[in-house]
Amino acid sequence: MLARACMSQPASLLNQVRLGSAAVTGTARRSDAALVRAAQRGHADAVEALFERHWPALHHAAFLVVHDGSAAEDIAQEAFLAALRALHRFDRRRPLRPWLHRIAVNRAIDHARARSLRREVDADLPDLAAASPVAPAELDDKLLVALAVLDVDQRAVIVLRHLLEYTPGEIAALLEIPRGTVNSRLRRALDTLARELGEEER
Amino acid sequence: MNDRRLRDALARTRPPDEVEARERARAVARAAHEGMPARPRRRRLGVAVPVASAFTLVLVAGAVAATPPGAAVKNWVRDLVGGTQPPTPAPALSRLPSSGRLLVTGPAGAWIVHPDGSRRRLGGYTEATWSPNGLFVGAARERQLAALDPRGRVRWALSRPDLVHDPRWAPSGYRVAYRSGSDLRVVAGDGSGDRRIAARVRPVAPAWRPGRSRNELTYVDGDGRIVRRDTDSRRRLARRRSPVVPKQLQWSPSGGRLLITGERAIVLIGAAGKVQMTTRARAGTSFVDAKLSPDGRRVAVLRRSEASSRHDVLVVAAADGRARRLFTAAGPVRSLTWSPAGRLVLADWSGADQWLFLAIHPDAHTSAVAGIAGQFDPSLTRPGDIDVEGWCCR
Numbered sequence: 001m002l003a004r005a006c007m008s009q010p011a012s013l014l015n016q017v018r019l020g021s022a023a024v025t026g027t028a029r030r031s032d033a034a035l036v037r038a039a040q041r042g043h044a045d046a047v048e049a050l051f052e053r054h055w056p057a058l059h060h061a062a063f064l065v066v067h068d069g070s071a072a073e074d075i076a077q078e079a080f081l082a083a084l085r086a087l088h089r090f091d092r093r094r095p096l097r098p099w100l101h102r103i104a105v106n107r108a109i110d111h112a113r114a115r116s117l118r119r120e121v122d123a124d125l126p127d128l129a130a131a132s133p134v135a136p137a138e139l140d141d142k143l144l145v146a147l148a149v150l151d152v153d154q155r156a157v158i159v160l161r162h163l164l165e166y167t168p169g170e171i172a173a174l175l176e177i178p179r180g181t182v183n184s185r186l187r188r189a190l191d192t193l194a195r196e197l198g199e200e201e202r
Numbered sequence: 203m204n205d206r207r208l209r210d211a212l213a214r215t216r217p218p219d220e221v222e223a224r225e226r227a228r229a230v231a232r233a234a235h236e237g238m239p240a241r242p243r244r245r246r247l248g249v250a251v252p253v254a255s256a257f258t259l260v261l262v263a264g265a266v267a268a269t270p271p272g273a274a275v276k277n278w279v280r281d282l283v284g285g286t287q288p289p290t291p292a293p294a295l296s297r298l299p300s301s302g303r304l305l306v307t308g309p310a311g312a313w314i315v316h317p318d319g320s321r322r323r324l325g326g327y328t329e330a331t332w333s334p335n336g337l338f339v340g341a342a343r344e345r346q347l348a349a350l351d352p353r354g355r356v357r358w359a360l361s362r363p364d365l366v367h368d369p370r371w372a373p374s375g376y377r378v379a380y381r382s383g384s385d386l387r388v389v390a391g392d393g394s395g396d397r398r399i400a401a402r403v404r405p406v407a408p409a410w411r412p413g414r415s416r417n418e419l420t421y422v423d424g425d426g427r428i429v430r431r432d433t434d435s436r437r438r439l440a441r442r443r444s445p446v447v448p449k450q451l452q453w454s455p456s457g458g459r460l461l462i463t464g465e466r467a468i469v470l471i472g473a474a475g476k477v478q479m480t481t482r483a484r485a486g487t488s489f490v491d492a493k494l495s496p497d498g499r500r501v502a503v504l505r506r507s508e509a510s511s512r513h514d515v516l517v518v519a520a521a522d523g524r525a526r527r528l529f530t531a532a533g534p535v536r537s538l539t540w541s542p543a544g545r546l547v548l549a550d551w552s553g554a555d556q557w558l559f560l561a562i563h564p565d566a567h568t569s570a571v572a573g574i575a576g577q578f579d580p581s582l583t584r585p586g587d588i589d590v591e592g593w594c595c596r
Contacts, residue, residue, distance in 0.1 A: 039235070047235045051228055059224065063217035070322075070353035073223040077320045080227065081234050085296070085318075143211045162205065163212040193208070 032096040040088055047084065054097065055080060057164065058104045064159045065108035067148055075111055079104035101164055102174045105156050112152040146196035154189035157182055230320050233294040233577055288529070291556050291572035295319045299559045299569055300541035302595055303352070304548075305330050305339060308588040310579035312341050314352055321578070324354040329591070331378075333371040333391075336594040340369040340378045347380055349393060358393030368407035377417045377433060379408045386421050388433045399433055406448055413457035420460065422448050428462070445469045445477060450491070454498035459520070461501065463492040468503060470520055479523045487514075491537050494520070496544040500562070502528075504538050504549070515549050515560060528560050539590045550574075550590050557590075 030038075030049070038046035058079055063072035083090075083100050090099070147155055160171045168186065172179040217223065296319040298304065304315040312327040324330070327341035327348070338357065339350045347366045348359035364383030371378050376391045379399070386403045389396040402424035411418040417433045426447065430440040446464030453460055459478060462469045465488045470479040483489055483505060490513070491504040503516040503525070513535040515528045533553015540547055545563035555575055561568045578588050 042235075044232065044235060047231065048228075051231050055224055055227060056220075059217055059220065059227075064212060064215065068353075069218040069223070070355070072217050073219075073227065074316075074320065074322065074353075076223075077227045077230055078316070078318055080231055081296075081318050081320055084231065084234055143208075144215050158208075159212070162209045165209075190208075 033092045036087065036090060036092050036096060039084075040090075050096070051080065054100050058100060061101065061159050061163060062104050062108045064144075064147065064163060065105060065152065065155050066112050067144065071111055072108070075107045076104055079107055082107075098166070098170065098174060101160070101166075105160060105174065109152050109156050112155075142197060143193075146193050149196050150189050150192055154185050154192070157185045158189050158193070161186055226323075234296040234319055236294040288531070288554075288556075288558065289568050289570045291554075291570035293572055295557070295571045295574070295577055299567070300543060300546050300593075302542040302593050303336060304539075304593050305332055305591040306578060306588060307591055308575070308578045312339070312591075313578055314339070322352070322354060324350050324352075325356075329367060329369060331369045331371050332592045332594040334373050334375050334595075337375075338371070338391075340371050340380075342366040342369050342380065345382075347378070347389070349378070349391070360389065360393060360396055362387075367405070370408055370410060372410045372417050372419075373412040374417055377410075379410065379419050379433070381405065381408070384424075386419075388417075388419065399431060399436065400429070404448075406451060409451040409453050409460070411453045411457045411460075412455055418457075420451055420453070422451070428460075440475070442475045445471070445480070452492075452494055454494055454520075455496060456498060459498065461492060461494050463489055465489060468492045468501065468518070470501070479518075479520060481518050481523050481525065490535070493538050493540055493547075495540050495562075496542060500544075502538045502540060502547045504535055506534075511553065513551075513553075515547065515558075517547075517562060528562075529558065531558075537590055539593050541593055542595050548590060548593065550588070552588075 030046075032050070032053075035046045035050050035053075039050060055076065058076040059072055062075040062079070063069060066072055066075065079100065082103055090096070147158070150158065156175070157171055160166045160174065161168070166174065168179055168182045171182045175182070295315065298315065298317045298319065301317060303317065306313045306315060307328055307330050310323070310326075312324040312330045314322045314324065316322070324339060324341060325343075325348075327343045329343075330339050330341040332339060336352070339352065341348050341350055343366075345362050345365055346359055347362070347369055349357045351357060362382040364385070367381045369378055369380040371391075377388050378391060379386065379388050381387070381403065384402050385398050386400040386408060387396060388399050399419065400421060400423060404422040404424065404426065406422040408419050408421040411420060411430065416435075418430055418439060419433050420428060420430045422444070423429050423441070426444060427441050428444050428448065428451070429438060431438050444462055444464075446462055446467045446469055448462045448464055450463035451460060452463075458473060460471050460473070462471065466483050468481045468489055469477055471477050481501075481503065486508050487505050488508060489503060490506050491502075493502045494500070495502065499520050501518045501520055503518055505514045505516060507513070511533050513531050513533070515530075515535065515538065516525045517528055518525045528547070529549065531549075531551050531553065533551070536550040536552045538547050538549055541559075545561070545566040547560045547562060549558040549560055551558050551570075555573060557571045557574055559569045559571075575588055
C-alpha cells in the first residue's frame with residue numbers, strides 16, 4: 001500500500017515518506033492499517049503520519065480537478081476531516097488510499113459543479129464582478145490550460161488514471177459509474193488534451 | 203501525448219502555496235482529532251474493574267465532599283457555574299452544531315469557520331461583516347476597508363485617512379456602510395462611490411433596515427438621536443430621541459422594529475418610533491449585548507452583574523418581554539450570536555475560553571468547545587481576544 005502510495009508522489013515527497021520527519025519517525029514504515037488502528041485509539045502521531053502520507057496527493061488531485069488553489073486546499077482539508085470523523089467505523093481490512101481519494105475527488109467534482117451554479121448567483125450582485133473560476137497566475141502551465149477545457153468529469157478520470165494511477169475498473173468503482181463510461185471519458189479527454197496541446201505547440 | 207508524458211506533466215503541476223496549505227491543514231486535522239473521542243481498546247478484564255472503579259470513585263467523592271477542603275471545592279464549582287451546569291466542553295472545534303459558517307476576528311486576523319470545523323484565514327483584519335448571502339465579507343483593518351470572497355481573495359479595497367470601524371453590508375447587497383473617524387460613510391458593493399453620509403456620529407455600529415426597496419441606514423448622531431436616512435438620496439427619513447443611551451442598533455428581519463440596546467435597558471420600537479417592549483436591567487446589573495433572533499420573535503440578552511463577574515444569558519420574548527434564563531457563567535461573556543436557523547445561541551464565554559452553543563429549540567442540544575483562543579492563534583496567551591462577528595447563512 002505504501003509503495004503504491006509512493007509511486008504516485010513526486011521525488012521530494014517520496015523522500016519525505018521514506019526518511020520520515022521528526023514527527024513521523026517510527027510511524028513512516030507502518031502500514032496504513034496499523035496507523036488507522038492507532039488513530040482509532042486516539043494516537044495523535046498516527047493521525048500525523050496518515051496526514052503526512054496522504055495529504056499531498058489529496059491536495060494535488062483536488063487542485064487538478066478544480067483549478068483553484070484555495071478551493072483545492074478546502075476540499076482536501078474537508079476530505080481529510082471527513083475521513084477522520086468516519087475513521088472509527090472504517091474497516092481496516094480495506095485499503096485506506098482509495099477511500100480517501102474517493103472522498104476528495106467526489107468533493108472536487110461537487111465543488112466544480114456548484115461553482116458553475118454559484119456564478120449565476122454572483123450575477124445577482126451586479127456591484128461585484130463574477131469571480132473568475134481560474135486565477136490567471138495558476139494557468140502558467142500549458143497542461144493546466146488544456147485541462148481547463150475538459151469538463152469536470154473528464155478531468156476527474158484523467159487525474160485518477162494518470163496522477164493517482166488507478167485502473168479504469170478501480171475508477172469505475174470509486175466514482176460509481178460503469179467501466180465503459182470511464183473508458184469513454186478517458187478517450188475523449190485524451191483526444192481533447194492532445195488537440196489543445198497540439199494547437200498550443202503550433 | 204503518451205501516458206508517461208502526461209503523468210510527468212500532471213506530477214509537475216503543483217498547487218500554489220503547497221507547503222503553507224499543508225501546514226494549515228495539519229493544524230486543523232490535529233485540532234479535529236483532539237476533539238474526537240478515541241475508540242476504546244477491547245476490554246479483557248470483564249466488568250470487575252469498572253464496577254470496582256465506580257465504587258471507589260463514589261467512596262472517594264463522598265469522603266472528599268465531607269471534608270472542609272472538599273466542601274470548598276464544591277462551593278468553588280457552584281460559584282464558577284452560578285448554579286447552572288455547563289456542558290463538558292470538547293477540547294477542540296471539530297464541527298459546528300448547526301448549519302452555516304462563522305465569521306471570527308482576533309489578533310491573528312479574520313477567519314471563516316466551516317460547518318465541519320475547518321477554518322480559513324482571510325487576512326489580518328480586525329473587524330468583519332458578512333454580505334447578506336454570505337458570498338462576500340466586508341473587512342476592516344486600521345485605515346482600510348476591503349471586500350473579500352470567502353476564500354480571502356480581495357475584490358477591492360479602499361483607504362481612508364482615519365481608522366475604519368464597524369463595516370456593515372446592506373441587505374440589498376449593493377452598499378457597505380462603515381465608520382471612519384467620526385464620519386459615517388457608504389460605499390457601493392463594488393468599491394465605487396465612497397461618500398460621507400453623516401459627520402460627527404456616535405461610535406455605534408450603523409444598522410441597515412431590511413425589507414425596503416431603498417437603502418435605509420440607521421445610526422446615532424452626535425446628539426444621541428437615532429437617525430434613519432436613505433443613503434442614495436441622502437434624504438433624512440426620521441430623527442428621534444432614543445429612550446436609552448444606545449450602544450447597539452439592530453433591525454428585525456422584516457424591518458418593522460428596531461432593537462436599541464443600552465447599558466440599563468433594552469427597547470424594541472416600531473418604525474414610527476412607538477415603544478413596543480422594554481426590558482430594564484435589575485439594580486447592580488447592566489446589559490452587555492442583545493440580539494434579535496432570525497425570526498424576530500425573541501431577543502438573546504447578555505446581562506452582567508456589576509458586583510461580581512457573573513454573566514447571565516437570557517432569552518426575552520419580543521411580544522411581551524417575558525424572560526427566561528438560559529445560562530449563568532462566572533467570568534466575562536463577550537457576545538451572543540444566533541445560529542442561522544435560530545435553534546442555538548453561541549455565547550462567547552471568554553472567561554473560560556469556551557464557546558457555548560446554548561439550545562433554544564427543544565430539538566437542539568447544548569454543547570461547548572474549549573481552548574478557543576489557541577485554536578485561532580496558538581500564540582495567544584490569554585483568552586478573550588476572539589470575536590464572533592456573524593453566523594451565516596441557512
